[in-house]
Amino acid sequence: MRFFMKCPKAKLCGGCPLISVPYKQQAQKKQKQVEELVKKSGLKITVNPVVMAKEPFGYRNKVIVGFAKDREKKVYSGLYAPKSHRVINTSGCAMQPAIVNRIIDAITRMVGSMKIQIYNPKTGTGLLRHVLIRYGKETDQVMVVFVTAEKNFPSRKNLVNALRTEFPQITTILQNINPRDTSIVLQDETLLLYGKGMIEDQLGPIKIAFSPSAFYQINHDQCLVLYEMAKQSLGLTKTEAVLDTYCGVGSIGLFMADACKRVVGVEINKDAIVNARYNAQLNHIDNIRFVAEDSTKFMVDAAKRHNYYDVIILDPPRAGTTPAFIESACALKPKKILYISCDPTTQIRDLLIFRKHGYVTHQLSLVDMFPNTEHIESLCVLEYDPNVKKQQWIKPAKEFTNRPTSSKNKKIKFDSAKSVKKSGRPMKYKKNHH
Structure with missing residues (x-):
């Protein structure tokens, strides 16, 4: 180790x-x-x-990535640099489970090949803003949420089918619509593209089901x-x-x-x-x-x-x-x-x-x-x-x-990962049969 x-x-x-x-x-x-x-x-x-x-690595069961293009116009994904909209290519991040890294890389590849427009926060144009992935370690269940600037999502059906085929661990896929000029990732309108809209994990003797915005350690x-x-x-x-x-x-x-x-x-x-x-x-x-x-x-x-x-x-x-x-x-x-x-x-x-x-x-x-x-x-x-x-x-x-x-x-600052604790909001989904 x-x-x-x-x-x-x-x-x-x-x-x-x-x-x-x-x-x-x-x-x-x-x-x-x-x-x-x-x-x-x-x-x-x-x-x-x-x-x-x-195990101090591979533990993050919730990941939010943004998208950008390099000088050769190739799509890449990753975390944002602190206090900025600049995406850093963090492919293979050591803090994330291997399955999560593989899914992020696959989505990034598909976004490029399907020519899905990437959102530009400076101009307010484009479609795909973020992808949120949540993972149940004990159940091996994965949730994928595409955060888009508008409801119309070309290639959505092909993207969902491709992910389901390549990764059976993905048990639910959603689309969250966020048209606002805000750093808050998820907004109120969510479409259910596949599955139940929640995943489960086993925490000792109990099962915990959680939706995209629900708090889970x-x-x-x-x-x-x-x-x-x-x-x-x-x-x-x-x-x-x-x-x-x-x-x-x-x-x-x-x-x-x-x-x-x-x-x-x-x-x-x-x-x-x-x-x-x-x-x-x-x-x-x-x-x-x-x-x-x-x-x-x-x-x-x-x-x-x-x-x-x-x-x-x-x-x-x-x-x-x-x-x-x-x-x-x-x-x-x-x-x-x-x-x-x-x-x-x-x-x-x-x-x-x-x-x-x-x-x-x-x-x-x-x-x-x-x-x-x-x-x-x-x-x-x-x-x-x-x-x-x-x-x-x-x-x-x-x-x-x-x-x-x-x-x-504060003289000594502990910058908590729970800056907004316990939001826990199961989304009110609108089913969208892709």
Whole structure:
């Protein structure tokens, strides 16, 4: 197994800035950065060693590529250079599964041979903007989404048939129409060209079905490690009522369901809740229900009604949660609060607020969900300590006392892969029989 490598495109595409650094050193660097954050916060928390990935390459189960032409007018595809519309040829990317790389190369070849017009963001002309590929590691199922500037898609039928013939792993193909001048890849109108519009993956004991925009952790193996650590740290006994906030398509709550009495999942995106309910049915799990509501509003209302949950789980976007959420969650006096984060900076900021309400943790666990990048996933379990307000502690650094409005306010930046977490929207497809 390789633990580091040289990539000639690493500095150009910016997708894996640490790829040339030995993997153990990457983990040590990330742990040190989190330890510095904890020290500056004044919290007395032990930062556990990073749980490293067994395979730091080929793990990305979601890839979005753009298209361009070289000087010889030959079509190539790849990731975009940071903060630009410039496509870098990243054929054979080491971060992507082999099957995904083969499909991308085949699509690129077909786009050229079928003379499909490539979208030009400068002039707003052309057709094909992006291709999104999602992969279920355990099921070997592949989803392909063509993002086009308009609905009319010449050669669509031939393209779909050619892909189905060459790659039986492709179980669904879609066309998303995006006519807007925006960096957001997917828009609301999607045509179903082949299959069901979703693919499935097996995450330990549960099946997870997800659509093009649904949130699903980008590293299958490390996601399973994270969820197993979370479950073990809670020590559930099949008697607990669990509240899973910011639940997205329900993966964490579904993973916990067999170990507790009941689960309530809360997510603001109504389409994500539809996906979550489908996943509950898919796994024949009947002790879980999902509510389409903003997590902070749900928590504030729950505190007013004096609802009780033994365990509260939150896995918010990189911006963290809100003071109102924290105050209301603590008012319910749960036995434990599990906080999973993709940004240790905002998580530690929130832990300071939890402490004001008597909920503390003594250790922070780190899971390297994103090898060869600067991202890290962290989790901790908080419990109520009635004596915490009497304890003396170091005053936190300034960046933790003011809630930042952007990442520019952070002294140490963890640029999360979950910049918009839990969108999880199963598309409302229009069938198009090619």
